[in-house]
Amino acid sequence: MPQRLSTYLKNTYGEKVYRLSLSSGCSCPNREGGQKGCTFCSEGGSGEFAAGFGDILESIEYAKQVICKKTDAKKFIAYFQSYTNTYGDVERLSKLYHEAISPDEIVALSIGTRPDCVGADVVEMLKELNAKKPVWVELGLQTIHEETASRVNRGYELGVFEDAYKRLKEAGLTVIVHVILGLPGESIEDMLDTVRYLADLSPTLDGIKLQNLQILKGTKMYEEYMDDSYRDDFHIMSMEEYTDLVAECVALLPKETVVHRMTGDGPRKLLVAPLWSTDKKRVINMLNKKVKID
Ligand code: SF4
Numbered sequence: 001m002p003q004r005l006s007t008y009l010k011n012t013y014g015e016k017v018y019r020l021s022l023s024s025g026c027s028c029p030n031r032e033g034g035q036k037g038c039t040f041c042s043e044g045g046s047g048e049f050a051a052g053f054g055d056i057l058e059s060i061e062y063a064k065q066v067i068c069k070k071t072d073a074k075k076f077i078a079y080f081q082s083y084t085n086t087y088g089d090v091e092r093l094s095k096l097y098h099e100a101i102s103p104d105e106i107v108a109l110s111i112g113t114r115p116d117c118v119g120a121d122v123v124e125m126l127k128e129l130n131a132k133k134p135v136w137v138e139l140g141l142q143t144i145h146e147e148t149a150s151r152v153n154r155g156y157e158l159g160v161f162e163d164a165y166k167r168l169k170e171a172g173l174t175v176i177v178h179v180i181l182g183l184p185g186e187s188i189e190d191m192l193d194t195v196r197y198l199a200d201l202s203p204t205l206d207g208i209k210l211q212n213l214q215i216l217k218g219t220k221m222y223e224e225y226m227d228d229s230y231r232d233d234f235h236i237m238s239m240e241e242y243t244d245l246v247a248e249c250v251a252l253l254p255k256e257t258v259v260h261r262m263t264g265d266g267p268r269k270l271l272v273a274p275l276w277s278t279d280k281k282r283v284i285n286m287l288n289k290k291v292k293i294d
Pocket residue numbers: 028029030031036037038041042045046082083084114140154
């Protein structure tokens with residue numbers, strides 16, 4: 001049975017480990033030069049909670065203080081989620097990430113990016129960092145289906161993911177893949193096929209983030225959702241349907257794949273549907289009842 005992230009962290013580090021959401025100052029190639037980005041992506045670049053970009057050690061200190069006010073946290077992951085955190089000058093990024101992992105209490109580095117932004121120089125940089133502290137590379141795949149990928153303007157094909165995955169794993173990095181359940185036009189079988197594909201990857205996938213599609217104000221997907229001519233393509237799952245599906249997805253995964261997330265956490269103020277996902281406690285309770293996971 002797969003493990004949830006909290007279990008994995010406790011077993012690995014002997015205590016609870018907290019994420020510090022930080023900003024690398026990178027943008028995203030899919031939102032530049034006339035590109036409008038993935039249709040579900042909001043202005044914040046799929047990570048609305050990061051501390052502002054500035055001196056990284058100051059940002060870490062600030063983010064730590066926020067967490068330490070409410071907990072007795074001692075270990076942290078430097079987490080760069082928003083936009084594409086390997087898109088930029090590699091020398092600058094290398095300096096930034098080396099600084100970010102320099103405090104003793106930072107036990108790992110987590111970097112969200114796109115498979116088309118991990119060239120040989122980036123992999124080399126990540127490998128160097130990984131020799132110092134574990135580096136997790138998070139790839140936003142969302143779906144294996146080309147038709148859906150092109151419809152949501154993901155901006156790369158599955159082959160690009162496969163190539164990046166192979167090179168990252170060969171370099172010894174930990175790879176985590178993001179999947180969105182409920183993308184327009186996809187059936188339950190299509191979504192399960194994406195998870196089956198990931199479950200069969202060789203080498204074995206280190207981690208997965210599952211989340212329900214969230215329609216956010218200001219996105220292209222919001223416009224489509226509000227447009228009657230697209231309405232039939234959207235099936236916004238109920239909480240019951242979604243949690244059943246997550247249980248099925250997790251049951252397909254090998255025990256070595258750590259489940260980092262099972263629900264979406266988009267910005268509440270932008271969320272249009274499904275509104276049940278704002279009630280995180282209820283969603284998590286339901287997931288805990290249905291999903292067989294350590
Ligand atoms: S790759 Fe990420 S940041 Fe870029 S448009 Fe897509 S979801 Fe947004």
